[in-house]
Amino acid sequence: MANSFWTAFVASVLAALVTGIGIYTIRRFEAWGRKYSIYFVCFAAGVLISVSFLHIIPKSFELSPYAPGYLLGGFVLMHLLNRFITAFVCERGTNPAYGIGLVPMIGIGFHSFIDGFIYSITFSVSALTGVLAAIGMVLHEFPEGIITYLLLSRGGFSDKSALLLAVIAAALSTPLGMLVSWPFISRIDQSLLGVLLSLSAGALVYVGATHLLPQAEKEPGRFSLLSLGAGILVAVLIVLSK
Template sequence: MENTFLSALVTSLLAALVTSLGIYTIRRFADWGQRNTTYFMCFAAGVLVAASFLHIIPRALSMNPDASAWLLVGFLGLHLFNRFVTAFVCERRPDGRDVAIGVVPMLGIGFHSFIDGFIYSIAFTVSLLTGYLATVGMVLHEFPEGIITYLLLVRGGIKERRAMWLAFLAAAATTPLGMLVSYPLVSRIDASTLGALLGLSAGALVYVGATHLLPRAEQEHRKYSLVALAGGVLVAVVIVASQA
């Protein structure tokens, strides 16, 4: 039991470290990152939407036949949150910057990373081998999550230092936090409950990718945006294949 807990904790901390490296890297090359934010938005949309449809949603439905309802709740919930931020926060900013473009993805990615912590707990409780196999695929998507969370916060008008800490808290720290919160409750988290949480998470990610990021990226008409989108889809396919 002790080895199981330590393994789940270490791998969730590894995921947080990889995400933090993404945040550090893009801040180190901030000018380049901001010039190419549109491409990162397309890339992130490809990863989030493809990973949701190819992996998260099928897994959620296999665990809970009602996961599609939770998918809808996650999608509409983030849409309503976006409307609230746009109406009551963006209007009050004197500089007119669109805070929602950073805050909404931060919320969706943060919730998903928190649920990732649950998955680490459950996978290692099944067996150490299952946990390590799950880790291989899950850690791959952490690096781009840190990058896009930071970039979008900066684009929304958040100062760089604050954006760095918000991105760390939302995309990195939530994974070990989710693991620590869920580990004592693993015996009570059945497949149906996890399926509902995964459905909720997938709905939020689909909203962030398809409804929030892509339309904004398309407004800028960058030459290689479709290539960046295809690259994101390809990365998602690799992640899913590594977990098969």
């Protein structure tokens, strides 16, 4: 069991590193990233929405009969959170655009936290199961890091604040989720995992459909549709690799 713990922990740290590399890459080439940010937005929308519909939602429905209700609940909770942030943070704060970054950051952060649960569960079953799950999960970490940083930056956060919040939400949340869930691994049955997955899927669909795609429609780029298609293609490849 000790070996399983360290294997799961190393895998979750690897996922965090891949996310961190994405954040570092977009920050290192910031001028280029800002110039083409709309394409990253479209790409991320394709990845998040497609992965949710093609894998996370079907898997959650398979694991729990209550998943559809929690899927709706995750979507509605993100909507309420968005309204709260808009009313009490953005409108009363120094920058009304903060919600552009905060809401996606919270949605992606929650999903990354649940990813940590999945590492705990799959590696406790067997090393092979954990590795197969990790391969598919790590593939989507890089674009998640990029889009979290970009949206925080577009929302008016300073470079340092955007970097810190992106690292915490998109990267560190995964090993944190693994460490939090490991002591309770025997109590996390399939039904509970299905509920957690459906909640995270509802959050991701909300982020993609109400924050990413509308931005792409407001700022149409020449290759925005191609970027969206590329995101969908990557999501298909992620699903097929599982």
